[in-house]
Each structure stands twice: as structure tokens, then as C-alpha cells.
């Protein structure tokens with residue numbers, strides 16, 4: 225499903241002293257099956273933007289079109305939109321409430337009024353995607369570790385089988401291993417089902433590793449939009465917005481300054497390793 | 510969404526009223542409310558209305574913002590007015606609607622009760638809108654201080670209020686977040702009857718309780734880690750001091766009260 229955003233404006237607490245325009249004239253088109261990274265300094269409006277895409281926040285003006293439905297038009301059933309556009313909030317483990325892991329994940333599908341066996345199937349499938357074993361299905365979600373809670377919460381959204389999946393800093397506060405596991409699972413899902421994914425992240429390494437296209441926000445506006453390798457060449461522009469490029473990009477830039485001739489397209493550790501090994505082999509010959 | 514509740518909210522601005530010492534404002538509010546109870550007549554209510562309007566003008570806060578606070582308790586006000594209108598026993602019947610009658614006594618009581626309630630609420634919101642929560646509790650603590658001699662734990666009460674007040678915006682924010690997260694999972698907080706609605710609150714309340722306990726625990730630990738041991742021997746960063754504006758405010762308050770009491774006896 226495609227996402228089209230046209231001239232979106234949004235202001236928090238519009239008629240009070242604490243007025244704050246969080247989004248200014250945002251326009252953006254996302255094609256079906258893209259894996260998008262959304263980056264920006266804290267307070268740049270990332271979370272605000274993604275909440276408009278599934279209709280949780282209503283814009284002051286502008287349009288959000290999902291597939292061919294303009295979601296803020298009269299008569300549109302926002303609940304069915306929210307099922308198509310799955311949104312995993314930041315620290316999603318804070319939303320857990322049921323007695324058992326299984327029941328909690330079933331909350332979404334139950335709200336969709338599905339048949340019991342369909343619900344069971346979906347819950348099991350979602351939990352297996354995020355790597356929660358069957359032995360934990362009947363435990364209380366509050367007895368799990370932080371990382372497990374996060375997985376269960378993500379499964380809660382996956383169980384609705386959204387065609388668009390939006391994740392707001394899904395790995396914040398997780399250890400490196402847990403981080404890669406979760407993101408690998410999301411990537412697999414993206415590849416096998418062809419769903420559209422929007423990943424909000426503060427980690428440039430994660431963006432470099434998983435994402436095709438990056439959208440950069442600053443002070444409520446979209447400042448850059450392009451392929452990962454192109455965006456991460458703009459070190460100075462990104463730093464001016466309080467962001468950075470991946471560590472590897474800094475390494476490549478430093479090496480190139482000292483006479484190496486490495487491609488600036490390199491953004492991940494793997495690519496850098498390959499390039500350096502090839503280079504060293506050639507030198508030793 | 511839920512953050513638009515204004516009761517108990519602080520509206521930062523630069524005005525004479527904002528500048529006043531919290532003790533002045535608390536006393537002022539207290540006596541204003543008292544005045545509404547000691548004398549009930551068109552003239553005194555008119556006077557109270559004028560005084561309140563003057564204070565609101567002086568706060569520079571948009572009137573629209575003040576009135577927004579009334580919206581959330583609109584039902585209570587309406588209920589008060591309607592019940593008094595129909596249920597006050599009286600002799601002069603003005604109107605009969607089926608089994609209900611409106612008497613002139615009922616009309617009068619309904620009018621006084623309604624205006625009193627509205628002025629009471631706006632009067633107290635002037636206090637909270639112009640005083641930051643921290644200053645407000647400082648004021649309360651200072652006013653309760655004399656009662657420490659009869660074993661009223663003034664500092665502890667003030668500290669509890671500070672913490673409670675501090676937590677209100679956090680809890681509202683948290684509620685907002687959890688609500689959104691459950692909405693994203695297809696929760697429905699609006700439709701259905703009373704029982705269905707109550708049940709739909711479970712996914713909201715459980716996470717809210719859990720996070721409140723967690724926060725309370727964290728805070729207690731953090732306070733202990735910083736050697737908090739209660740009010741004894743504790744000094745403060747900001748000392749309360751009366752200024753010239755406070756002197757004038759007390760004079761005006763006295764004048765207002767004298768007029769009220771005098772009007773009562775003539």
C-alpha cells in the first residue's frame with residue numbers, strides 16, 4: 225500500500241499559551257514495499273508525523289492518503305485504517321495490560337472481531353515472528369524481561385497483520401544483540417510479505433544496515449529525502465541538524481583524507497570490511 | 510486530547526496577580542469564597558462579579574482560557590441549577606410542567622447556586638492559573654506552619670501536594686500515550702453502553718496503575734538517595750517574602766470584605 229502525505233500541518237495545544245507547531249507543510253510519498261528510515265533530532269516531529277499516518281492525530285490541514293483512501297475524509301472508518309497501518313509506539317511495553325502474554329497479543333485481532341481460530345493462528349504466528357517461545361504464552365507479561373516485553377508488544381501489532389508497519393524507535397534501550405534480533409525479524413517480514421516499513425531511529429548504524437531510503441526531519445520540516453548512501457555523504461548538513469553519519473562513514477572519510485581511495489557509498493561495517501580486505505589484498509600483490 | 514483540561518493548570522504570564530506572594534493569593538481566594546457564602550443578594554453578587562472580573566483582567570489571561578475550565582464541570586453546574594430549580598419548595602408558583610413546578614423561590618435559589626458555583630470555580634482557577642504549583646505549595650506550607658505546634662505535619666502535607674501536583678501532567682501525558690497505543694491496536698473507548706465502556710477502560714487503567722507505582726517507587730528511592738528526611742532543619746532555595754503589591758492586595762481585600770459585611774447588616 226502506498227502512502228501519500230500532502231501539505232500536512234499540525235499544532236499541539238493550538239489555542240493555549242503552549243502552542244507548538246510540530247509539523248510544517250509536510251509532503252511525502254512512499255511506494256508500496258519500501259523500507260523507509262525516518263531520522264531527526266529529538267523534538268523534530270517524527271513521532272507526531274507517524275501518528276497522523278494511522279489517524280491517531282488529526283492534522284490542522286493537509287491530507288494523508290493510504291492506498292486510495294484519504295483517511296481524514298468524512299465517513300472513513302479509522303479503525304480499519306489502523307489495522308492496515310500498524311503503529312508500534314516508543315516503549316510499547318508500557319501498553320501491556322492483560323493477564324497472559326497470549327491474551328495481550330490477541331487484543332488487536334479481537335478488536336478486529338475475527339473468529340477465534342483465526343485469532344489463535346495470528347497470535348501464535350506473531351509471537352513466533354518475534355521469537356517468544358510457547359512456554360511463555362501463559363505467563364504474565366509483567367514477569368518478562370524488558371526485551372521480551374518489547375517483543376510481546378510488537379507482536380501485539382503484528383498480529384493485526386498490517387500492510388504498513390511503522391516503528392517508533394523500537395530498539396531504544398535494548399542491548400545490541402536484542403536490537404539486531406528485532407530488526408532482523410522486521411527485515412525478514414518486509415522481505416517475505418512485502419509490507420511497507422517505516423523505521424524511526426536514532427541509530428545511524430541501524431538506518432545504514434536496514435533501510436533503503438532515508439527521510440530527514442528538522443524542526444517540523446522534511447529537510448532531506450534520498451537513498452541511504454546519498455544522505456550519509458552529507459556529513460556537515462546532518463551534523464548541523466544535531467545528527468551524525470554512521471561511524472563507518474567517518475572512518476571512510478578519515479581514510480580517504482589520508483590518501484585512500486574508498487567509495488563514499490560505504491555505510492555499513494560489512495561493506496567497509498569487504499572494501500578494506502579487497503584493498504589490502506590488492507596492495508599486497 | 511486529554512491534555513486540554515485546564516483546572517489546576519498554571520498559565521505563565523507577566524502580571525500583577527502573577528507577582529503576588531502565594532500566601533496573599535491563597536488568603537484572597539479563601540476570603541473571596543467565604544464572601545460568597547456569608548451574603549447572598551443581587552448587590553453583593555454583583556460586587557463579587559465585578560471584583561472577580563477586575564482580577565481576571567489584571568491577570569492578562571484570555572477569558573476564553575478561563576472559561577474552558579468550566580466546560581469540564583458543565584454537567585455539575587447544570588445539574589445544580591436544574592435540581593434547585595425544580596426541587597426547591599416554595600409558595601409562588603410561576604410555571605407548571607407536568608409533575609414539576611417552578612416557584613420563584615426555586616428560581617432564586619437556582620440562580621444563586623449557579624452563579625456561586627461558577628464564581629467559586631473561576632475564583633479558584635485564578636489562583637492556580639497564576640501561581641506555579643511549586644509556589645502554591647510553598648504558600649500552603651507557610652500558612653500551615655503555625656499548626657505544627659498542634660502536631661499538624663505542615664511540611665509533609667505540602668511535600669505530598671507538591672508531588673501530587675507534579676504528577677498530574679505526567680499522568681495526563683501517560684494516559685494520552687497509552688490511549689493512543691491502544692487505539693492503534695483497534696481499541697474503542699467511545700461506543701457501547703456503560704458496561705462496555707467501563708470494560709474498555711481496563712487496557713488504559715492497568716498500564717496506568719503499573720506506571721504510577723513504578724514512578725512512585727523510583728521517586729521514593731531517588732529522594733532517599735538524596736538524604737531526604739522530612740522537613741526538620743530543611744532550608745529552601747526560595748524564601749517567601751511579602752512585597753509592596755501584597756500590601757496593596759491585602760488592603761483591597763479588606764475593603765472588599767468590609768463592604769460585604771456592612772451590606773449584610775443594612
Ligand SMILES: Nc1ncnc2c1ncn2[C@@H]1O[C@H](COP(=O)(O)OP(=O)(O)O)[C@@H](O)[C@H]1O
Nearest residue numbers: 236244246264265266267268269270271272273
Ligand atoms: N502531546 C504533546 N503536547 C504538546 N506538545 C507536544 C506533544 N508531543 C510532542 N510535542 C512537541 O512537538 C514537537 C515534536 O515532538 P515529537 O513529534 O515527539 O518529536 P520526535 O519524535 O522527533 O522527538 C516537540 O517540540 C514536542 O515538545
Ligand SMILES: [Mg+2]
Nearest residue numbers: 270271314392
Ligand atoms: Mg519521538
